[in-house]
Amino acid sequence: MATVPVSELQIIERFGPHVSQSAGARLSPSAEPDRLVQTHCCFCGQQCGIQLKVRNNEVIGFEPWEDFPFNRGMLCPKGVKRYLQGSHPDRLLTAFRRDPAERCGFAPMPYADAIARAASEIARLQVAHGHACIGVLGGASLTTEKTYLLGKFARVCLKTPFIDYNGRLCMVSAGAANRRAFGIDRTTNPWSDMVGTEVIWVAGSNVAECSPITTNYIWQAREHGARVIVQDPRITPLARTCDLFLPVKPGRDAALFAGVLNLMIEHDWIDRDFIAQQTNGFDDVAAYCRQWTPARTADVTGVPERSIRQAAELWGTAKSSFLFHARGIEHHSNGVENALGTINLVLASGRIGKLKSGYGTIVGQGNGQGGREHGQKCDQLPGMRDISNPEHRRYIAGVWGIDESELPGPGVDAYEMFRKIDAGEIKGLIAICFNPKVSLPDSTFIARALDKLEFFAAIDFFLSETARHADIVLPGSLHEEDEGVVAQVEGRVIKINKAVDCPGEARQDWRIIEDIAAALERPHGFTFDSPRAIFEELRRASKGGLADYSGITYEKVEQRLGVFWPCYSEDPKTGAPIDHPGTPRLFERGSYNPIAKGAGPFYFSDGRARFNVAEYRPPVDDASDDYPIFLTTGRVISQFLSGTQTRRIAPLVDQYPEPRLEIHPRLAEKLGIGDRDWTTVETRRGAITLRAMVVTTIRPDTVFIPYHWPGAKSVNRLTVAAQDPISKIPQYKVCGCRIARAAAPPEYASRLEPQQ
């Protein structure tokens, strides 16, 4: 039974989100910290180094960590205020069970009883319906150790194929495109390489708000002569001073890339030697692009023909360059094609694998890179291995001490898991670090599916909107209460350090997983006594895989302030033990990798990169007569993902309290909408009412809503559950909508605080 037990308001009254202010030692000028702990921010994929001030087992503030090379002390407001998530009034200090008789819907219970109850429910369901009736959801804000353990837990302890993670909303289009084109899935260069490059193309990334520290790298490159191209339907802070702005219509990115490549070929602005010697598949791509004449490209993409020609010339004639993309081109039902379209531009230029030239996807979550490497993805085993590959299965089964035949096959993506819940195939769910009720598209469907679960155990530190459906809530740990590694945006593996102990009955997440395994009487392989012990097994499990961590140790990470994977324990060429320094730059000419074995720098047996035809397909549920306006979604700087943490931190809530609808004055005027007017946005899934924000910095045929809020403020009630056929990423970045001035304020305006 996993319906929300009492009214949402009653739950909010007890569990929040309430906001946490600085008070006590956190406000006192004289409260000296006992110590400073060097660690990283808990939020985005930049993973800025930060020092937490700790006093009496409480994080009371921060001090910049200027020696950490990536951010050298720089932090965005989320990093500055991250410490306020600790000692929070909403923190779950005990386990809870669903209890509609309680006013708040949940009754506290002893931790051991909660574990026993979770195990007995899982066992009961599995006896009745088979192992695959249980699903597991993970997340990319977890340390790599936890993601590794979770993948192993699903396959070995629960014996279910059904595990997936919230990176399905984030990194999978880029990952799939990278694997298809390069044979490996990682950004190619350290960010410091971009200073000194000639051109930087940023496609679909609001860098200043979503990965703020990267702004300084791009603008440092600009100071040293780089031209900046920004492709976006909005004039973002990075676009404000760019050299060329490509105001693309939502969902038309692949057409733009094809049109630009077509011009590059026409003008011979391509590296024919590189294409001939280092790549396959160019001719098919060239043939596809031929139809994308400048006129047609302009017509489809909404980018003026003149700008398309300028982009082709700037990019085509450069001697060095970087291309970065993010969710703006990836969150589409042709997200993989969009990413492949950028890669084709890079490969045609031949500018990759060099000191001042490279390519990268800007990851979203803290462990957006590491979280997609070691087996919490439905089709993956540790080390970026493939769960359908017999050789990979045998190797991992060996590490895990099980027979290969016992290892389940591939599962399904996170959204498909909800369809299976809805269909009654998955009856029990264990979720951690994932708030699908806020973050998945068409979230009304997600709520309905959650209601149908026969048993739902949520591991969480705050009661997220999703956890409100749980039968059992297990009190998990905050980032600062555990240690482990993550891989940040550049592919640099870094170390998260523990600052404080878990409060009350809260436990480190990996201990909770192990406790469930023990209570299920399936403890084999789940008796680690520390994250370090998990990491040591992960090193062995990743050895020989694409994401090879075998040469990484905690000590090496700390001494070198990060190690770029792959990092081998044995020389891939000779097999001799080696103190490998890691791989800051991929695909350098003449480099050796264990897949190509010297045949070339890319991670295929012939060592060559692949061009892939990157076909433009119109979006599903495109703007049309009934729903004539494009709706697109994204982030604001002071909030993060579904807001479970940032909607509980007062200064971040104050900075941007509630979602607003960004709309161009020409469209607003046509519809009779003024700045701050309550405005209803409706799609084929539903309608929400928000205040308008009338600005000339957005395409007049497009509106934007940030996605960090739940319920009647949630844009994901409107978004469409169309998915890319390869990556299964949802099409968050475009659907058709219609808009009207609301007759009255929405019901929530008088009832809920901004963050609720």
Add this chain to the structure above:
Amino acid sequence: MAKPDHLRFFVDPSRCIGCQSCVQACTECDTHRGTSMIHLEFVDRAHSVQTVPVICMHCDQPTCAEVCPADAIKRTGDGVVQSALQPRCIACGNCVVACPFGVPELYEPQQLMMKCDMCYDRTSAGKKPMCATVCPSQALFFGTEEQIEQLRPQSLASNRFQFGNQTITTQVFIMTPRALAVATPLVDVTAAMAITPPSRPLSLKMAMPTAESVDPFENVEV
């Protein structure tokens, strides 16, 4: 201890991304935790995402101090203009009105003018100010003149400003486009007020003479 003389504060508003990290970090400073001494201005959000961090410019002859009837605003020997002195300040707001840069603010609960003191507790101990340390786009930069010259070859640092008949020199430098700065050795604020800033993507060094001040959305139908 004084602020080391070779370290200077440089502000480049063209780099500001409006993130408020400086304002949020200012509230974390030990001497005034919970209260920010700086603020962030949206120039004209309806038409641009341009924002400007407003820190004290630390004038050599501070107008705020000159107009203070209670002589409550002091400048230290190393050129840092301090917040109003608590027993003297009468919260009249003269300084708030007079400052040409719009820096001082009256804090009602304390009945006191408080403003940026260049993180005196940090800078006098050899650290960078909190805002300049965290600023993700380095619109706020604290370091040596050699460092800024190496890091910002497209810009020149200027600390002379013209407000009508008043010429002001400051301890804090503003980064201006190099071509502009060479032509005009000071920033004429009054003259600049007559120019309507382009609301569109503004290109400081676009070689192709097309995109400037053209509405990128002009052909989009609604």
